[in-house]
Amino acid sequence: MKRFLPNSLIGQLLALVAFTLLIAQGINVALLYQGAQNQKMVEASASAVARIAWEAERINERGFRERRYRRDGSLRIRRNRPSTTSQSAIEDGQTRLPSVEERAARAFDNLGITSLSVQAARVDKLPANMRNSVIGLGRERQRLRAIAYRKMPHKIDGFIIMSAQIGEGRWLNIASVIRDRNPRLARTLIFQTAVIYLILLIPLIWLGRYISRPLKALTKGAEDFRPGASDPIAESGPPDTKQLIAAFNRMNDRVGAMLNEKNVMLGAIGHDLRTPLAALRVRVESVEDEEERDRMIAGIDDMDRTLDDILSLARLGRSKEAAEPTDISALIETVADEFTDMGAAVSFTRSGRTIANIRATLIRRALRNLIGNAVKYGEEAAVSVDKDGDKLVIHVDDNGPGIAEDQIEAMFEPFARAEISRNRATGGSGLGLTLARAIMRDHGGDVTLQNRAEGGLRASLMLSLG
Amino acid sequence: MSGQTHILLVDDEATLREPLAEYLVKQGFRVQQAGDASQARSVMNAFNFDIVLLDIMMPGEDGLSFCRHVRETTGTPVIFISAKGEELERIIGLELGADDYVTKPFSPRELVARIKVVLRRTNGGNGVKSGSGAIYQFSGWTLKTDQRSLVDSEGVAVPLSSGEYQMLLALLSRAGQVLNRDQLLDITQGREAHAFDRAVDNQISRLRRKIEADPKNPEIVKTVWGGGYVLAGDVRTL
Numbered sequence: 001m002k003r004f005l006p007n008s009l010i011g012q013l014l015a016l017v018a019f020t021l022l023i024a025q026g027i028n029v030a031l032l033y034q035g036a037q038n039q040k041m042v043e044a045s046a047s048a049v050a051r052i053a054w055e056a057e058r059i060n061e062r063g064f065r066e067r068r069y070r071r072d073g074s075l076r077i078r079r080n081r082p083s084t085t086s087q088s089a090i091e092d093g094q095t096r097l098p099s100v101e102e103r104a105a106r107a108f109d110n111l112g113i114t115s116l117s118v119q120a121a122r123v124d125k126l127p128a129n130m131r132n133s134v135i136g137l138g139r140e141r142q143r144l145r146a147i148a149y150r151k152m153p154h155k156i157d158g159f160i161i162m163s164a165q166i167g168e169g170r171w172l173n174i175a176s177v178i179r180d181r182n183p184r185l186a187r188t189l190i191f192q193t194a195v196i197y198l199i200l201l202i203p204l205i206w207l208g209r210y211i212s213r214p215l216k217a218l219t220k221g222a223e224d225f226r227p228g229a230s231d232p233i234a235e236s237g238p239p240d241t242k243q244l245i246a247a248f249n250r251m252n253d254r255v256g257a258m259l260n261e262k263n264v265m266l267g268a269i270g271h272d273l274r275t276p277l278a279a280l281r282v283r284v285e286s287v288e289d290e291e292e293r294d295r296m297i298a299g300i301d302d303m304d305r306t307l308d309d310i311l312s313l314a315r316l317g318r319s320k321e322a323a324e325p326t327d328i329s330a331l332i333e334t335v336a337d338e339f340t341d342m343g344a345a346v347s348f349t350r351s352g353r354t355i356a357n358i359r360a361t362l363i364r365r366a367l368r369n370l371i372g373n374a375v376k377y378g379e380e381a382a383v384s385v386d387k388d389g390d391k392l393v394i395h396v397d398d399n400g401p402g403i404a405e406d407q408i409e410a411m412f413e414p415f416a417r418a419e420i421s422r423n424r425a426t427g428g429s430g431l432g433l434t435l436a437r438a439i440m441r442d443h444g445g446d447v448t449l450q451n452r453a454e455g456g457l458r459a460s461l462m463l464s465l466g
Numbered sequence: 467m468s469g470q471t472h473i474l475l476v477d478d479e480a481t482l483r484e485p486l487a488e489y490l491v492k493q494g495f496r497v498q499q500a501g502d503a504s505q506a507r508s509v510m511n512a513f514n515f516d517i518v519l520l521d522i523m524m525p526g527e528d529g530l531s532f533c534r535h536v537r538e539t540t541g542t543p544v545i546f547i548s549a550k551g552e553e554l555e556r557i558i559g560l561e562l563g564a565d566d567y568v569t570k571p572f573s574p575r576e577l578v579a580r581i582k583v584v585l586r587r588t589n590g591g592n593g594v595k596s597g598s599g600a601i602y603q604f605s606g607w608t609l610k611t612d613q614r615s616l617v618d619s620e621g622v623a624v625p626l627s628s629g630e631y632q633m634l635l636a637l638l639s640r641a642g643q644v645l646n647r648d649q650l651l652d653i654t655q656g657r658e659a660h661a662f663d664r665a666v667d668n669q670i671s672r673l674r675r676k677i678e679a680d681p682k683n684p685e686i687v688k689t690v691w692g693g694g695y696v697l698a699g700d701v702r703t704l
Contacts, residue, residue: 327618327625
């Protein structure tokens with residue numbers, strides 16, 4: 001059900017208005033219909049009353065004759081005249097119309113005709129005994145006879161049979177046609193609704209756009225939001241929306257200012273820490289003891305890498321590098337070669353080109369971190385590329401001890417380290433996985449870790465190709 | 467070059483500048499120090515320098531602006547020394563006409579090696595000038611030296627290691643000329659000194675895997691039997 005509902009503001013507004021309008025029109029038509037029903041009953045019964053009254057008056061003047069027979073035995077009554085019987089023509093099982101009876105009785109009273117009782121019923125087909133006492137048929141009479149009183153022309157909605165007792169054993173009976181007065185109600189409803197709807201449509205669409213266009217601009221602005229780099233969104237629409245947009249723009253400015261401040265601070269930290277580190281690095285060269293010197297250099301390099309990781313992590317998302325289509329296989333190969341050159345066992349079998357839109361410097365870094373981990377904890381790394389639909393997955397497999405299942409997610413926490421590497425010898429900043437995941441997520445992908453069935457750990461870098 | 471190499475070292479941080487100057491002097495260079503750009507300008511008026519080592523982030527006029535000044539006036543080669551390590555800033559530095567770039571903290575030995583490479587390039591006259599912003603087009607490939615990026619005919623970037631990049635640049639700038647391993651080592655050796663011929667072969671084969679349609683039958687980087695390597699085909703320099 002839900003998916004049939006329009007999801008734009010205009011759509012919902014239009015649907016809602018159309019629905020309400022339809023209900024209102026429905027009520028309207030129901031009332032009209034009921035009015036028309038009453039009207040036709042009143043008309044039919046009024047003619048019946050008039051005819052009976054007229055006949056009753058004649059009888060008062062000329063006396064009541066119960067039956068006149070023709071020679072062939074049929075009743076000799078002229079058409080359109082009430083039949084005179086000793087019993088009411090209303091039979092059991094016919095639908096009685098109490099309101100009509102009441103009104104008719106009142107009418108006879110008003111006309112000065114004494115009626116002992118009035119009975120009225122509605123029938124769909126004209127009973128045979130009433131066929132010479134029908135009024136209101138007009139031109140349809142001929143047709144009605146031709147089809148033997150069985151089927152009614154469509155403009156006739158049945159008959160009212162009215163029997164009035166004007167004396168002991170004296171009944172006057174008449175059938176009066178009920179004319180169908182509103183055969184086109186449904187069509188009228190649809191037409192009317194359509195006209196009203198069309199008239200409403202233009203202002204509604206205008207209103208919808210007036211409200212939703214600035215909201216759409218706001219949504220787009222929020223989605224494309226690049227702190228400090230986005231233009232403010234034009235304030236338009238109703239006052240509420242204008243205020244919202246103005247507030248959003250102010251927030252945008254504040255965020256931009258905050259991030260700028262952060263960047264300036266990071267730059268300053270980087271600069272202020274690296275310069276003394278560089279000075280230290282230069283002074284270390286004068287240390288005579290070679291072993292001591294190498295250890296100091298390693299320490300400085302380690303600090304530098306940690307600093308680098310922290311700064312990269314903090315800067316992520318504000319990279320100035322533009323994403324461009326890049327051959328991922330060549331990138332992996334370059335990183336694998338770096339490790340091979342340092343004597344690490346890293347294998348990668350290249351299979352054709354795989355192109356994705358990436359920031360190569362960052363992806364290279366993520367890959368470097370994962371391969372570095374594999375080499376550090378698992379002695380060797382096997383890199384492979386897998387295409388899974390519109391996703392590209394780079395697997396880095398090692399032969400190390402793996403990680404306890406319940407520890408895997410914790411590995412992505414900053415400064416988390418696998419138990420086995422607590423000693424500084426295998427150190428690293430502890431930011432490698434955090435940074436790799438942050439980089440991949442920045443690219444719309446992710447990094448996952450998984451223990452391999454055959455032993456060792458599999459790190460997977462996922463990248464969306466779309 | 468006659469006598470000692472004369473270096474101008476510009477950095478506002480005395481804690482780094484002084485020990486570095488000391489180290490360079492120990493390595494046999496003649497060094498002048500300057501604490502900011504204006505000081506550097508006046509020193510440059512007084513002396514002739516073979517190379518300028520320049521910090522980017524300095525109070526007052528920054529290193530990028532001073533580098534432009536050096537480029538416009540004397541054409542002395544410049545190596546940037548900066549704490550900023552982001553790739554893009556590196557590119558901006560090279561675009562401005564710097565010849566090389568080291569990030570703090572750097573190995574002083576590496577710095578010396580780079581100074582020597584830059585000097586060899588500029589004095590030899592046939593050096594690879596990485597900062598020229600040249601664009602080479604060859605066999606459907608485009609190498610943009612200002613961004614150090616290799617892009618194929620469909621616009622797909624193919625990442626190169628710095629070794630591969632140096633090797634390709636050396637071959638491109640001497641297209642059609644056969645270069646033996648010693649020459650290639652000499653031109654490209656910057657970072658770590660690959661002391662073995664094998665290193666050259668290794669870089670070449672990696673390069674071929676990335677740019678050749680069939681690395682087993684190379685069409686672009688060809689082996690000259692007993693001689694070395696040559697870049698075949700047309701090279702357009704933009």
